[in-house]
Amino acid sequence: MTAKTPFELFMQQAQEMARAFNPALESFDPRRFEQMWPTMPKDAMEMWFGKGISKDGLDAKTRLLLTLAGLTMQGAQADTQVRMTVRHALEAGATRDEIAETIAQMSMFAGIPAMTRAMELAREVMNDAESKGKDEET
Template sequence: MTDPKNPFDAMMRAGQEWAKSMNPALESFMPKGFEGMWPTLSADMMEATMGKTFNPEGLDAKTRLLLTLTGLTIMGAQAETQIRLTVRHAREAGATKQEVAETIAQAAMFGGVPAMTKAMTLANEVMEEDSNKDSDV
């Protein structure tokens, strides 16, 4: 092996060149903030689609979103966009900042402290953005 190039780097460069040829704007695309492309669903919409509307005896949307947040945290908090979206939607569905924090902290028992720390950082960023939006109104 006389080629000192990293095959992963070569693959990434090839992918970036392909994306650039398809759409020049993709050259500077950054995944952070990607979740901003999707609007936050209203609490009523979330309750209708994933809450008690079709299953009155089942879980409400807020609980389902908090359970989703638990799973995302346990996975190692690798899915940053999904965590951000889930926190944003859980807050809209009625979850308090305390409930979000407790959900992430509980997941540390299964996913570890590093996963909890990463998820908590992401959640705090989302909740801080929400607080800033509220103060702008």
């Protein structure tokens, strides 16, 4: 048996506490919680985060790709934020290739592990969006 890291032991203890306080939390999945947050329309994103103040400012897609690059630079440790940024970037008109290129570019600065993790999270969202699109067409 492999020895557990302090983080693994901490997570195990936290899960045991959650089960003791509320057994329903045992199967809590943050990805389902993320889906409760609506995706903001591109026009709303631009009104609040850019073009509303400066008509020549960055558009929502560019801002979200920059945000995705920053999250990747931090090691892609914030799963929820990465997934939600990808979801909003798609809504703002970013293509799968633009998202992948943004993440891949960060491999030079953040390293391969951070890029790989961000790409896995982005792929989850893009595949989910693609399957939902197919479901709506049929």
